[in-house]
Amino acid sequence: MRSPRDVLYMSIITSFFIYLLYSRWNVSTSIIQPDVPNKGPHGKHAFRQRLIAVGDLHGDISNTKKVLQMTKLINAKSDWTGGQDILVQTGDIVDRGANALDIYKLMSKLRSQSTDHGGKVISILGNHEFMNAIGDWRYVTEDDIRVFGGTKRRQEALAKDGWLGAEWLANYSITASVPLSPFPRSPKLSFTHGSLRPSYEDLLPYPSKINEIGKSLLEKALTPPLAPPFPPYPYSGLPEGHTYEEAELYSEGGPLWWRGLAEREDENEVCQWADDLKNRLGVRRIIGGHTPNFEQIVSRCNGSIIIIDTGISSAYGGVLSAMEIIYTLTPLKDKNNNGHDRQEPFLIRSPASSDPDSANVQIREKGDMEGTEQEISTEKGLKGRYIEREEVHAIYERRSTLIAVEERELML
Numbered sequence: 001m002r003s004p005r006d007v008l009y010m011s012i013i014t015s016f017f018i019y020l021l022y023s024r025w026n027v028s029t030s031i032i033q034p035d036v037p038n039k040g041p042h043g044k045h046a047f048r049q050r051l052i053a054v055g056d057l058h059g060d061i062s063n064t065k066k067v068l069q070m071t072k073l074i075n076a077k078s079d080w081t082g083g084q085d086i087l088v089q090t091g092d093i094v095d096r097g098a099n100a101l102d103i104y105k106l107m108s109k110l111r112s113q114s115t116d117h118g119g120k121v122i123s124i125l126g127n128h129e130f131m132n133a134i135g136d137w138r139y140v141t142e143d144d145i146r147v148f149g150g151t152k153r154r155q156e157a158l159a160k161d162g163w164l165g166a167e168w169l170a171n172y173s174i175t176a177s178v179p180l181s182p183f184p185r186s187p188k189l190s191f192t193h194g195s196l197r198p199s200y201e202d203l204l205p206y207p208s209k210i211n212e213i214g215k216s217l218l219e220k221a222l223t224p225p226l227a228p229p230f231p232p233y234p235y236s237g238l239p240e241g242h243t244y245e246e247a248e249l250y251s252e253g254g255p256l257w258w259r260g261l262a263e264r265e266d267e268n269e270v271c272q273w274a275d276d277l278k279n280r281l282g283v284r285r286i287i288g289g290h291t292p293n294f295e296q297i298v299s300r301c302n303g304s305i306i307i308i309d310t311g312i313s314s315a316y317g318g319v320l321s322a323m324e325i326i327y328t329l330t331p332l333k334d335k336n337n338n339g340h341d342r343q344e345p346f347l348i349r350s351p352a353s354s355d356p357d358s359a360n361v362q363i364r365e366k367g368d369m370e371g372t373e374q375e376i377s378t379e380k381g382l383k384g385r386y387i388e389r390e391e392v393h394a395i396y397e398r399r400s401t402l403i404a405v406e407e408r409e410l411m412l
């Protein structure tokens with residue numbers, strides 16, 4: 001016969017093991033739990049930013065939603081649940097599949113919903129967006145044209161005063177340099193659909209030069225009358241009046257089409273390119289889509305280059321994937337405890353109130369999750385020494401893998 005006390009001890013021990021199991025399991029899965037705000041004190045963190053990047057989607061709305069749900073950016077109703085997270089989509093939403101229109105509408109909705117929560121949607125143009133703009137409709141499916149309401153309607157939507165053309169011009173760019181925090185010396189990440197070629201003439205100033213050229217070319221292409229679609233009409237090429245720089249941008253060696261960082265086999269050469277690009281562009285990583293690997297996100301040169309196209313669209317049938325970055329700043333308290341707070345991010349997800357050190361964080365929350373705006377304005381007051389940690393993961397439907405971890409001490 002067991003006494004009640006034995007039973008109590010047994011259950012305490014059992015709970016402890018369940019907790020251990022749970023926290024092990026949590027290492028690989030809880031990084032995608034969205035129920036904590038990014039900024040403000042979370043346990044020992046003074047600042048936290050999550051970023052999700054998604055590659056080529058090619059007209060597959062259903063897999064697009066699966067990926068955004070899998071990364072907890074949207075709920076079953078496709079509303080933004082990512083709070084202050086950043087979503088970057090690296091282009092090629094259109095062609096091959098039937099439902100590009102729905103994906104563009106979803107992105108537009110999420111852009112405005114995320115803004116309301118202090119989050120952000122960053123959209124990059126792919127070579128297929130540009131093909132559609134200049135009338136190269138070789139990969140446009142009949143279903144896609146039908147969904148838009150026919151060829152004429154589709155051209156009207158694409159024109160610069162149509163809903164999609166205007167959206168591309170206002171809210172999409174060829175390349176982006178995305179800082180992971182608003183603080184000085186924040187690492188930045190570069191996102192482009194294809195590969196940036198080190199010898200490409202218009203890299204600098206980055207990213208403004210490339211984006212100016214891209215916008216100017218796009219505007220010419222989308223100014224009515226639009227080029228008649230090829231096929232059935234002949235290919236009409238770049239719009240009349242395009243410049244040399246614009247032709248270079250759209251060329252095989254330009255940022256929309258080049259595949260060098262993904263395809264060049266010589267690892268030494270690629271890593272030299274990566275170092276050169278990182279220095280000149282002032283970024284920590286160069287991330288692109290365009291060249292699919294159907295099994296996994298590909299990291300090269302120790303995470304300096306990350307290719308995130310896994311052929312998500314059922315037109316390809318590759319794995320559903322996303323790249324995730326968790327960026328945190330943790331105050332260094334004093335020299336006695338050796339400063340380093342080496343807790344894994346999942347541990348800080350326990351309620352802040354149960355964490356005796358949470359009083360040490362520099363920013364105080366005003367209200368709770370809704371206090372975002374004020375927090376951002378007080379972030380300027382974030383002074384002191386911090387451990388900056390950036391974790392890069394590849395997320396798939398049933399697992400996630402670690403691509404890189406970068407940690408350094410930072411004085412703010």
Ligand SMILES: *[C@@H]1O[C@H](CO)[C@@H](O)[C@H](O)[C@H]1NC(C)=O
Nearest residue numbers: 108111112115166167170171
């Ligand atoms: C660009 O995005 C903003 C923010 O969601 C939105 O208000 C605006 O209407 C968009 N621009 C166009 C031209 O669609």
Ligand SMILES: *[C@@H]1O[C@H](CO)[C@@H](O)[C@H](O)[C@H]1NC(C)=O
Nearest residue numbers: 301302303403404405406407
């Ligand atoms: C790879 O990057 C990590 C930081 O993410 C760094 O600590 C390590 O030294 C790098 N390895 C090589 C071989 O460069």
